[in-house]
Amino acid sequence: MNFSIRNSTSCIIMLLFCFAIMGCESNFKEVQKMGFAEFSPSGDADGINLKYTDSGRITANLVSPKMLDYATVKFPFTEFPQGIHLTLYDKNGKETYVDAKYAVSHKNTNLIDLQNNVRISNQNGEVLETEQLYYDQKNEWFFTEKKFKFTSPKGVSYGEGIDFSKDFKKVNSQKISGEVQSSE
Structure with a gap:
C-alpha cells in the first residue's frame, strides 16, 4: 500500500469539511430556536x-x-x-x-x-x-x-x-x- 501525502491531505480536508457542515447545521438550528418565541397565553x-x-x-x-x-x-x-x-x-x-x-x-x-x-x-x-x-x-x-x-x-x-x-x-x-x- 502506497499512500501519498497528497491523498492523506485530501482525505483530511474532506473530513474537516464534513464536520464543519454538520457543525454549522447544528448551530443554525440552535440559532433558529433562539429567535423563535413561543406564542402562548400569559x-x-x-x-x-x-x-x-x-x-x-x-x-x-x-x-x-x-x-x-x-x-x-x-x-x-x-x-x-x-x-x-x-x-x-x-x-x-x-x-x-x-x-x-x-x-x-x-x-x-x-x-x-x-x-x-x-x-x-x-x-x-x-x-x-x-x-x-x-x-x-x-x-x-x-x-x-x-x-x-x-x-x-x-x-x-x-x-x-x-x-x-x-x-x-x-x-x-x-x-x-x-x-x-x-x-x-
Missing part, C-alpha cells in the same frame, strides 16, 4: 363569570368555559376558544343576550369578534343569527358583512350586511329580503 382561566360595572351598575356579564389572555403580545387580545354567553344590561335594566361558539376581544380597539353560530336576542323577542359579528364595546354597536337572519314579532327577514345598536332600536341593513308586518 393568562389561562377555566369556568369564568365576569361582571362589568360602570358607576356601581352592572353593564355586562360574561360567562365562558375557557379564556386565554394574550396581554404580552404586540397587539394584546383575549380569546374564548370554547365560546361565550354575554348578557348586556341597558340603563333601564333591559337585557340583550349574545351567544357565540368562539370569540376574540381585541384590547387596543375594544372590538369583540364573535364567530360560529352567533345569536343575539333580547326580551322583546328579537333574534339575530349569523356566522360572524363584531361588537364595538365603546359605541355599543354590532356589525357584520356576513349573511344574517333577523326574527322579530313582526316577521323574519334575511340579508347580507347589517349594523345595529345593542338594543336593536337603530338598525341599518343591506341586501335584505323577507316578510315583515307593517305597523300601519
Whole structure:
C-alpha cells in the first residue's frame, strides 16, 4: 500500500469539511430556536363569570368555559376558544343576550369578534343569527358583512350586511329580503 501525502491531505480536508457542515447545521438550528418565541397565553382561566360595572351598575356579564389572555403580545387580545354567553344590561335594566361558539376581544380597539353560530336576542323577542359579528364595546354597536337572519314579532327577514345598536332600536341593513308586518 502506497499512500501519498497528497491523498492523506485530501482525505483530511474532506473530513474537516464534513464536520464543519454538520457543525454549522447544528448551530443554525440552535440559532433558529433562539429567535423563535413561543406564542402562548400569559393568562389561562377555566369556568369564568365576569361582571362589568360602570358607576356601581352592572353593564355586562360574561360567562365562558375557557379564556386565554394574550396581554404580552404586540397587539394584546383575549380569546374564548370554547365560546361565550354575554348578557348586556341597558340603563333601564333591559337585557340583550349574545351567544357565540368562539370569540376574540381585541384590547387596543375594544372590538369583540364573535364567530360560529352567533345569536343575539333580547326580551322583546328579537333574534339575530349569523356566522360572524363584531361588537364595538365603546359605541355599543354590532356589525357584520356576513349573511344574517333577523326574527322579530313582526316577521323574519334575511340579508347580507347589517349594523345595529345593542338594543336593536337603530338598525341599518343591506341586501335584505323577507316578510315583515307593517305597523300601519
